[in-house]
Amino acid sequence: MRIALISPFPDITVFGLRTMSAYLRERGHWTRMIFLPDPACDEDYGEERYRPETLRQLVALCRDVDLVGITLMTNYFAAARQITHAIHAATSVPVVWGGVHATICPDECIVHADIVCVGDGEEALLDLADALGRGAAIDALANLWVRAGDGAISRNPPRPLLRDLDRYPAPDYSLADHHFMVADGTITPFTRELTERHLRTGTVSNLLGKMGYQTMTGRGCPHKCSYCANDALKNLYDKRGYLRWRSVEHVIDELEQVKHRFPDIGFVWISDDAFFSRPSASLAAFCTAYKERIGLPFSCLASPLTVTEEKMALLVDAGLVYVQMGIESGSARMQALYNRARMDNRRVLRAARIINRYRARMFPPSYDFLLDVPYERTEDTLESLRLIARLPKPYRLQPFSLVLYPGTELHRMGVRDGHVRDAHRDVYAKSYNMRAGSYPNLLFALAQGGRMPGPLLRLLASRPLGRVLAAAPLRPGFAWLYRALRALKARLRPVGGRAA
Ligand code: B12
Ligand code: SF4
Structure with a gap:
């Protein structure tokens, strides 16, 4: 499966999302990482954070994938919503939200996302990608809230926490199919130079x-x-x-x-x-x-x-x-x-x-x-x-x-x-x-x-x-x-x- 993983945070570390990317790749899926350092940063949390041209480019990057994942903290709710609405308006690709806010407020997030991941995401996202790849049902997967076409929501409890964190590979800094929004709102390939500048x-x-x-x-x-x-x-x-x-x-x-x-x-x-x-x-x-x-x-x-x-x-x-x-x-x-x-x-x-x-x-x-x-x-x-x-x-x-x-x-x-x-x-x-x-x-x-x-x-x-x-x-x-x-x-x- 091809999965686009999007971060709206100003900081490019995003340890959880990068770890999931590396894990999915290791397990035979392909990920595309898209970093959209929020232009409003920490100072001004407006409703419409991204420019139309940025969203157009973003949607183009999400057309050929099977699943889009977005990570969010509470302060990035508006950003995740804006991105999701743009993807929904132009494609039929399902969107899954995860991260601390999705974990704490799944009921609020499932209004906008098709799927919400509650808690640690590595195993849940892998199960989801595997199931979608096989054409199997996704409504009973642990950790996931899933909104069906008729609006009915399956709310599956989280699996027990994995104790062995060594199971997961190092965060994905490969730069392969990684994309980054620069200051003028243009999304460009994420280069080594851009990464170093940010670090x-x-x-x-x-x-x-x-x-x-x-x-x-x-x-x-x-x-x-x-x-x-x-x-x-x-x-x-x-x-x-x-x-x-x-x-x-x-x-x-x-x-x-x-x-x-x-x-x-x-x-x-x-x-x-x-x-x-x-x-x-x-x-x-x-x-x-x-x-x-x-x-x-x-x-x-x-x-x-x-x-x-x-x-x-x-x-x-x-x-x-x-x-x-x-x-x-x-x-x-x-x-x-x-x-x-x-x-x-x-x-x-x-x-x-x-x-x-x-x-x-x-x-x-x-x-x-x-x-x-x-x-x-x-x-x-x-x-x-x-x-x-x-x-x-x-x-x-x-x-x-x-x-x-x-x-x-x-x-x-x-x-x-x-x-x-x-x-x-x-x-x-x-x-x-x-x-x-x-x-x-x-x-x-x-x-x-x-x-x-x-x-x-x-x-x-x-x-x-x-x-x-x-x-x-x-x-x-x-x-x-x-x-x-x-x-x-x-x-x-x-x-x-x-x-x-
Ligand atoms: C490192 C860190 C930072 C770093 C880097 C952030 C970054 N962009 O990477 C810095 C210092 C920049 C930072 C800043 C902020 N942070 Co901070 N930060 C953390 C910290 C300590 C670790 C985050 C982390 O990597 N966790 C480890 C990974 C493995 O966990 P995870 O991110 O939750 O991801 C897992 C799941 O949530 C899920 N998941 C996550 N995303 C997705 C996406 C999909 C699609 C799926 C399926 C699953 C999924 O799967 C992941 C792997 O299991 C957390 C506390 C914590 N322990 O999590 C606070 C935390 C996330 N930060 C918090 C806050 C509030 C902020 C700030 C907004 C303000 C502040 N007071 O510092 C700022 C602004 C953000 C910014 N400028 O980027 C809060 C968020 C609370 C909330 N309700 O939103 C936390 C929880 C701290 C706290 N204890 O309250 N932060
Ligand atoms: S529980 Fe207390 S000590 Fe632990 S991270 Fe949160 S604020 Fe810090």
Whole structure:
């Protein structure tokens, strides 16, 4: 079978879609990958994202295939819908949607797609391609929701999660029948030069000033934060089998292939949800093999509970140069609401101090915080700022405006309490970059680079002063100041860089 796989994401990594492409090819099908980096990017989620000429070219690429697959996160719902409508209007090729949003909101997706994949897609897509190839029925395949011609929908539960991730080949970077939408909306063959140019502009690539290759050594997360997609995904699957790891050999093989294919790769970006939660023995084996056979600097994500002195020492010795850790809030009340009570300030400071011991050999770590949370009071945000004042320097802050993603506990609460009045505006079209203008958010912006002296930040975020300055009469003034500061930062940001 011939299957077109489409990504609307700005980033070209798309690990899941590329893995499925490689797997289908290995199993005798042909895939055509089409990357449509969303022109609106993260800033403006319009309804009509692609130009008519782009859609015409896209449809032409989908005419001679047997199946079209589209991957989507919640923010890309409008893009997937626009692409699907264009394909449906001009061809009779069935369209299957998959990815985190399809998994969490299949009922909404099946209105537009012919088939929706709930959960991991490799086996489901292979079964679907095989069945279509044989002319067999597709309405009872595990993981798939299928809409029949008369509108009836078969809703098949997901199969148990596959534990052996080594079954899947490395993501497809072959460039064979790969296509890419360039800035003017034209779809061209995806070349090595275009790939490398894109790999140079990812967030971490910008930060480290090197061309980065992004991969995942496992799937899942040991935690279940109430605002995170993992909260929704763990409810779908058996929680115990959710966190899975590829073997060290499997990951190192992939990285060796990548080094061979792209010799200019300057670092590896491991984007596992919580790489530090890999068991100690496996992490030690990874570090030994990585140091010997890959030898490139690398970055990863951490959670305050999983950073230990032992793991940090191993990783830095193997080449770890940059860590991003979610702190999210310094207020015990908010930590409890986020289901992160165990990641309290004591644990956060302990993890930050461990990371800080390696400051001479690493780039400053990034610490993520959630802002604009409807349940957060000014005092909670000021507590976060006071925690920041205690963090050892150097560091960078990555403040994210909370998006209430569907399927999460906080989304349920938000809907119940009237914080999601217009789903498109408040969730689907909201970017984590759209932070509200306020006194505490201004302090976050000023402290973002990690250069504000701790005592000054402590003073500005202290209870009496903070309360006065965050009070209603002063809000418009601080909102204006905040917007002015962000506009200035945007002007100073290097071309190709993104706001964190
Ligand atoms: C790496 C990553 C990124 C990278 C790269 C994204 C990319 N384009 O490749 C970066 C840092 C750029 C990124 C950015 C964003 N991300 Co992100 N990201 C992830 C992360 C950690 C891993 C994604 C991944 O590769 N997973 C592994 C693969 C195997 O799983 P998968 O993608 O789900 O694919 C499987 C199935 O879903 C299914 N499937 C997927 N597509 C399809 C298609 C078809 C046809 C079929 C049949 C099946 C299918 O099969 C796949 C294989 O089993 C996830 C968290 C996670 N653990 O998944 C968050 C996640 C996807 N990101 C998220 C978000 C919100 C974003 C942002 C929008 C905002 C933000 N806060 O960061 C931005 C903007 C996007 C952008 N600029 O590209 C959310 C999405 C929530 C939601 N409801 O949509 C997640 C789930 C994080 C979270 N825990 O909440 N992200
Ligand atoms: S630690 Fe991060 S990835 Fe894991 S559940 Fe919490 S927010 Fe999600």
